[in-house]
Amino acid sequence: EVQLVESGGGLVKPGGSLRLSCAASGFTFSSYSMNWVRQAPGKGLEWVSSISSSSSYIYYADSVKGRFTISRDNAKNSLYLQMNSLRAEDTAVYYCARSYQLLSMDVWGQGTTVTVSS
Amino acid sequence: QSALTQPASVSGSPGQSITISCTGTSSDVGGYNYVSWYQQHPGKAPKLMIYDVSNRPSGVSNRFSGSKSGNTASLTISGLQAEDEADYYCSSYTSSSLVVFGGGTKLTVL
Numbered sequence: 001e002v003q004l005v006e007s008g009g010g011l012v013k014p015g016g017s018l019r020l021s022c023a024a025s026g027f028t029f030s031s032y033s034m035n036w037v038r039q040a041p042g043k044g045l046e047w048v049s050s051i052s053s054s055s056s057y058i059y060y061a062d063s064v065k066g067r068f069t070i071s072r073d074n075a076k077n078s079l080y081l082q083m084n085s086l087r088a089e090d091t092a093v094y095y096c097a098r099s100y101q102l103l104s105m106d107v108w109g110q111g112t113t114v115t116v117s118s
Numbered sequence: 119q120s121a122l123t124q125p126a127s128v129s130g131s132p133g134q135s136i137t138i139s140c141t142g143t144s145s146d147v148g149g150y151n152y153v154s155w156y157q158q159h160p161g162k163a164p165k166l167m168i169y170d171v172s173n174r175p176s177g178v179s180n181r182f183s184g185s186k187s188g189n190t191a192s193l194t195i196s197g198l199q200a201e202d203e204a205d206y207y208c209s210s211y212t213s214s215s216l217v218v219f220g221g222g223t224k225l226t227v228l
Contacts, residue, residue: 035217044219044222045156045164045207047218047219050216059215095163103209103216105166106169
């Protein structure tokens with residue numbers, strides 16, 4: 001079964017750091033670009049970051065550029081999001097998602113919740 | 119990058135057809151054929167319904183169809199069913215970053 005499982009969410013103070021992980025299974029992880037998408041409470045989806053299959057191409061939303069770092073370990077079938085200098089507005093459910101046909105996302109994890117609050 | 123513009127809500131009765139619009143600019147929706155649509159039920163992860171403007175992934179009902187004209191993309195759901203009640207999001211490639219989502223549309227089946 002194709003599956004993505006996020007972990008690493010939690011409560012963190014403003015200015016703090018957190019590292020999210022996404023474990024992939026059931027498909028050849030190293031062949032796919034991957035993405036992080038977030039959803040603030042009661043709000044819509046917001047694209048956060050994308051990384052190509054070999055990590056050659058990396059993109060960030062302006063709202064997280066310079067604070068978040070996306071990475072992957074194809075040997076471990078894992079995707080990561082290092083989040084630094086966290087702000088209250090980063091509070092959201094964070095989903096990892098597999099890229100499909102270049103710019104769609106066809107497989108999503110269940111999400112991990114990040115809460116930034118003092 | 120501003121979010122793509124979607125109506126906040128649409129509604130329809132079972133069996134009817136509804137259309138959800140998604141308006142962007144020539145830098146995103148209008149400039150590229152990379153519009154996708156996602157369905158999200160409460161508390162669940164999004165599900166891909168349409169990719170590349172009008173293509174359906176395997177397993178998605180043919181009641182769902184997509185199109186585009188100029189800077190506006192549309193998702194049409196025909197033969198509306200109770201289980202179609204959900205939030206719907208469009209997304210597009212954008213030359214300014216990579217991907218931009220719409221604000222979302224809540225579909226109510228009356």
